[in-house]
Amino acid sequence: MSNPRLPRPDEVPGDVPAPDRDSTPPQIVTPQQAPQEMTVTSVLNEPTADAPTDQIAAAQEVHLATTESRENRTARLSTGVLLALMGLVLLRLIFATHGKATFALSDALVPQAERLPDIVLPGVPLVVVATVVMLAAALAFLFGRRLPGWVRGVAGAGAATALVIGFITWAAAGRPLPFQVSNQLAGTLVFATPLVFGALAGVLCERSGVVNVAIEGQMLTAAFTATLVGAVTKSVTAMLVGAVLAGVLMAAVLALFTIKYIVDQVVIGVVINLFASGLTAFLFKAIMAPKPQLNEAPLMERIPIPVLSDIPFLGEVLFRQTWLVYLAFVSVAVVSFLLYRTKWGLRVRAVGEHPQAADTVGISVTATRWSAVLVGGVFAGLGGAFFPASTGLFNDDITVGNGFIALAAVIMGRWKPILAACMALFFGFLQQLGSQVQTLGTPINSQWLILLPYFATIIAVAGLVGRVRAPASDGIPYVKA
């Protein structure tokens, strides 16, 4: 009989190191694995060793159904506690909700004749329903050990919806202004655009095995270049080209140091960010401050797509945006296609997972990594162009941490382009919610609303990342033997 790996008594969960990528291969404990180990133990401990085989099989099945791995248990309970806490917050909000909440489906600028009717709902019952849903979801997680997986999925989705609706209802109830639903969703797309571009840059780099902490610096440099080029040429196209070139140039710096000179990737990323922030601030003061005409980038126009933009509600949300917004969502499809449907994409993923194996079959690890990082730079550049294109000028530190939030979106999106873009949308939603709720004049201090994405990232990273897996060679330089 093969020797089953028994859980040692000294393996207390807190003492097990978080899987550290550079020293040990990640230990992926699939949900089935752990219970099976325990079953083997219990079967071995069975006093009647010569029991019929079907009895053992039955015992095994019972154990499979009832034993939960320690990791899953912790994840389930912590999610439950988190949901319960949010339920308590909603419970508190019930008593702070007064009057009716108005939701406007059309933007205030839409002519009266075309406007969709406002939805008016009583505030308190809506928040009560949200609270009940949230607490029910919390109970499902806390005590639903035997519930099938899809029930938990539904509970999680319900909890998220309940949180958003409960919060918005509380914020909008009894206010003179309606909560602009279409505005919220359209703004989500706008705020998400640089994050989507940044996340795509990150996904491309990291799938090839190069950690990219420098997204922020790439975007900042691109934003500066875009402003300067835009101010000189007064052309949006030239502005985008300039931004892309700057993004690629900074990506080349990252590639040079990480791939050729094998410097620690996180370190060089941080240094590139510092370099970019110093350089742009220096040039901003030295070039743009004395000549303000060099700080006048052309603004990007909103372009309604002919037929689609006339669809009620959806048209307003999706199809009356700037070129850059459309481009961001086309880019997600492009990157997804490149990564999963082309030879190059297969090579990029291979090089990021197992460079030795890729090298053995004749793929140049260095060239593939270089190309992935540079293509990533294109998207980081486009993300940087978003800032001057929407404000018309450059400012010190204009990217305000969007590159770092994009990085968080990459990790929460499990290094997959589409999922990462969804996470970018989630962060965009939070940012737009912050600015929307602020205009409603809620009692909550606006300082806290601005911090929402950061809190959400910590909760998500702490709750999720234990269960996500980076590309196996992410952050590990490849030195040909």
Add this chain to the structure above:
Amino acid sequence: MTESPTPDRTARRPVRLARVDWSEITVTVFALLLAFVIGAVLMVIADTEVQQKFTYFFARPGDALTASVDKISTSYGALFRGAFGGIGPITNTMAQSAPLICAGLGVGLAFRAGLFNIGGQGQAIMGAMFGALVGFKLTGLPLVVHLPLAILAGVVAGGIWGGFVGFLKARTGAHEVIVTIMMNYIAGGLLSFALTQALFRRPDRADPIAPVVAWNATFPRIAGTQLHLGFLLALVAAFVVWLVIERTSLGFRIRAVGSNPSASATAGMSVANTTMVTMALSGALAGLAGVQVALGPMSGATPTPLTAGLVGTIGFDAITVALLGRSRPLGTVFAGLLFGALHAGGLVMQGTGTPKELTTVLQALVVMFVATPMLVRTLLPFLRARRARRAVPAVASSGGLA
């Protein structure tokens, strides 16, 4: 004279200082030179007056060259005068370097455990916030009680802010780079929020600014200079960190976990606890840096009152300090002094029309070159004649962001 030279060499070896690596020092010196050369190029490119002279470069090259040399020598001259020109500037440099050394020690300590603490900024903000709070809220206490209390408040606040990240890393595996970045933004937001509240805001002012710290909570300084207690504290902190890393079992655990977490776990060390303790200590040191800014008189006799921008970019500069100092306490002190000099000189240089942000560029370039000795040797081929040493990685480990 016929005996083999080998025993001689081994006999002489212990006399040498064990840690001095001349190759590292040459690379650092040339990295500094290269950074200043690139800085000079940037200065010339960005200056409009010099640009105009370059438009007729081929007609009268002398004009353009003279203007360039003038520009460079004026700016770097001011930078140097502001950092080392006399007792005032030198003590200014020391005052500027004190918080950088403290925060750099914190980042370096985390590096030794294989942790990348980008959160020095947030931890320093918390340190400054609570150090200042105790500094201006309590009154009537004697100096020997008030000052230590204020320092303690800031250090503990920074320690908690950093320790929380260690806790999350140890318990959930959340990567400290992401969490600390987010904690930086949260700390910044918390400070802006606090400054609008009655507890922190100065009663007679409408803008978000805190009251001046009580005299008994201010770092004592040598009259007429900027040399205050903070610099001494920074040196003491460096010594304590050296003591902890090299001479205690905790330091051994930190280094062991940094070089191989799995082996350390197998040897019976608790990686989770070491991570938490290291992050808390790292945060406490960054908190001390924040206290320095909040309670140390940076110009004049009284400390600058707490505002949203008081901490500046100390947390990020600290990363470069730790990298340049190769995560060793003595190296961190020197690196802190160097960047402190750049800060002190940068303010004076700003007066000559060259933006002080140039020093940030210089800082980034120095670290970039120091981290890449291979690049320095490629750019300056004559260095290759020396024995190429294996570069010591500044960071024990980092790996993927998972």
